[in-house]
Amino acid sequence: MMDSNDDYFVDGEFQSCRRLEFEGRDNNIFPESNTIDENEVRDYEATVDITKNIEVIHGEIDDKLIPKVGMKFQTEDEAYDFYNAYAYRVGFSIRKSKGYKVKDGTMINRIFCCSCEGYREKNKKDINVKIHRAETRFGCLAKMKIDCHQIGKYQVVEFIAHHTHVTSSPNKSHLHRSHRKLTPTQSAEIDLADSCGIAPKASCDMMARGVGGRENLGFIPRDCRNYLRTRRTTQMRQGDAGGVFEYLQLMQLNDPFFFFLCYTSG
Structure with a gap:
């Protein structure tokens, strides 16, 4: 393919060549x-x-x-x-x-x-977005x-x-969404690492070494963080009021100047 951008004269007139x-x-x-x-x-x-x-x-x-x-x-x-x-x-x-x-x-x-x-799909709110997500x-x-x-x-x-x-x-290929999935065994290992205070990234690196590389792991650190967030949210929903009350009691034991009040309806 040749692209000619040179100008030339035809019959005494100036012409512009833009044809490929x-x-x-x-x-x-x-x-x-x-x-x-x-x-x-x-x-x-x-x-x-x-x-x-x-x-x-x-x-x-x-x-x-x-x-x-x-x-x-x-x-x-x-x-x-x-x-x-x-x-x-x-x-x-x-x-x-x-x-x-x-x-x-x-x-x-x-x-x-x-x-x-x-x-x-086009969104009418896109004009107010400064940084758009990648297509x-x-x-x-x-x-x-x-x-x-x-x-x-x-x-x-x-x-x-x-x-x-x-x-x-x-x-x-292992980074594509349809090829990422947490198995029950991997979920149990993540729960154990989280209970021991190991960060999600560190636990993923440890599990990746055990299977010979991240491409054989089947998920990425983001999936691990999403799993932990979902699990914690589910636990909070099952007993959100009791969980908040226990948290406030623990704060009061650790800090004698901390106090809280509970209101009941009716």
Whole structure:
């Protein structure tokens, strides 16, 4: 691709050259106009690179681990786990999208899509926000749809592998949300470390060394902090009044000048 920005004279008049010339590229890509938009060209080249990247990644993955139309699964969770394992190898996160249930609660069909599917809705309050959150949706079309209308088992009826964004490298796949999960054993270890006064970051580092690295841990320090916050909130809800009263009594024992008053209704 050559971009000529030089000015020149034609028939004694001054002309400006802003036309892009392409070598070895099909001229039917933009058939409606001879004027080429640089942004369209850049988006087209990025799409081609992403498509080639997915093809290369598929060449490195076992063919049995790549979803295909006609694959059958016993349950919806089994299909989700299969697609999530495939997403881990490719380098993206997934989520559950549209689905249809019958009256007895059975899920007839379900779509598992890339977490970058769709676009973020516009908020009228955005004009008052100084620092916006990073954009996480890019209209990605990658998905896997399952259906159990005909054979009673969940069958893959549609699979789109190509993304509109670059996937992450394999050593960063464990950071995606769909690949992070706290097991009951890990939750118990976090509770034990917290009761001993060990900080969440230190306990995560200790657990990561035990499994051979953070990529094998299955969660990140933020998940650990969120778990502890949720547990403490739940405990407070179960006996919030009694917990506050015990805390005030403890403060009074430690500080003789501290006092509090309790009011009862009625």
